[in-house]
Amino acid sequence: MTTNNSSNSEIDSFDRRILDILVEDGRISITDLADRIGLSKTPCLARFRRLVSSGYIEGFKAVLNPSKMEMDHIAFTEVKLTRTHEEALKEFNAAVKKIKEVEECHMIAGRFDYLLKIRTRDIRRYRIVLAENISSLPYVANTSTYVTMETVKESGDSFAPARK
Template identity: 40%
Template sequence: MRQKLADAADRRILQVLQREGRISNAELAERVGLSASPCLRRVRRMEEAGIIQGYAARVDPAVEGWAIRALVIIRLSRQHEDEILMFEDAVRSWDEVAECHLVTGTPDYVLKVLARGLEDYEQFVKHKIARLKCVASIETSFIMSTVK
């Protein structure tokens, strides 16, 4: 069973940590209106419960040479277990896929894909996604900028 937040103080802690994961405990405590020790206990409790799943650095994809970011909508030919497993196993092995989400509605999956350029993206689609027999359709929207 998934752990729940204790109260509004936990929510405030999470809001700050989501924006600033490297904030010191003293600064975090001050921002959320707690003293340092209770704040640290709450953070540790949420880490142990799996509410806080980790801390990461967000890296500009362009620094790694990824000039193109795309949202790719995938529809499978059938939603049978073998095809779902085939698709998900393939996606896990592709470096170009930064995120993969199983979604409700008409598409089955939405991928966030990174590529070095349009030619690389085209090769990714032709030589990886389109070769999967379980994929019925591929629709791409290129990300122009990120607002939030």
């Protein structure tokens, strides 16, 4: 088994190959997965189930095409709060999770407090989301927006194996 660090000591090279393959093809059958990693179906299935139950695999989902859904406008919004005590952060976090257009929200160490990734159908809809939702979140002092011109890489690719 690999023992690089304590959080990964439970997985070995077969498990890592399973994870790498699933990142690229989450719909692969257990039989095909077993063939690709060089194990029989039963031990492959056992490893797969263990990876799910131990939290290495958090779930499976459909990845939608934003252009087909007419949701290909992306803006990143910096948010500066008026207060950053624990209760203010909890209130902000709970409220921002309710805004469906916010795809990601990250607390940042730096000159602002949060970075939001917001997806809408166009700039007009973004302005409405900013004015009616983001700006009215608890403790928001100010925001600054950066509009995406082109997406080069998006989440889901971050743990994929290197392409050759």
